[in-house]
Amino acid sequence: MNWKSFILGAAVGIIGGYAAHEVITQKIKVSPEKVLEQVKKQFKQNGPISGSWIHMEAEPYEKYQIHYKVYKGGISKNNNGSSEQYEFIADAQTGTLIDICRLSNEIVS
Structure with a gap:
């Protein structure tokens, strides 16, 4: 397994999860x-x-x-x-x- 790919994938997953959390918890207007x-x-x-x-x-x-x-x-x-x-x-x-x-x-x- 390529460690660079693993670290890159984990970083993208963490950043994506954080961004999704921010969007969901924001008070979005209807x-x-x-x-x-x-x-x-x-x-x-x-x-x-x-x-x-x-x-x-x-x-x-x-x-x-x-x-x-x-x-x-x-x-x-x-x-x-x-x-x-x-x-x-x-x-x-x-x-x-x-x-x-x-x-x-x-x-x-």
């Missing part, structure tokens, strides 16, 4: 597209969605003295002839919904 997809999936359970949007940059948010990085977005739905609009706030690291607020209820002709 993409805003994935968050919007999850929110739309939840809203679709109660009827069709007519529109949606999400702000693509995470921003600071505080609720109950807990600090988050969040994505803000919105959903529009048609429900029995009326348009309902909701705004949501989702944790940028997990995609979990933190808050939902109903904005309006307009009659659609």
Whole structure:
């Protein structure tokens, strides 16, 4: 066995393992597209969605003295002839919904 190859292989394995550990333990943000997809999936359970949007940059948010990085977005739905609009706030690291607020209820002709 060639000792140089063995040492090189062991070094690459150690460095690769360390790099993988750093990537896994880092707080990686969920993409805003994935968050919007999850929110739309939840809203679709109660009827069709007519529109949606999400702000693509995470921003600071505080609720109950807990600090988050969040994505803000919105959903529009048609429900029995009326348009309902909701705004949501989702944790940028997990995609979990933190808050939902109903904005309006307009009659659609």
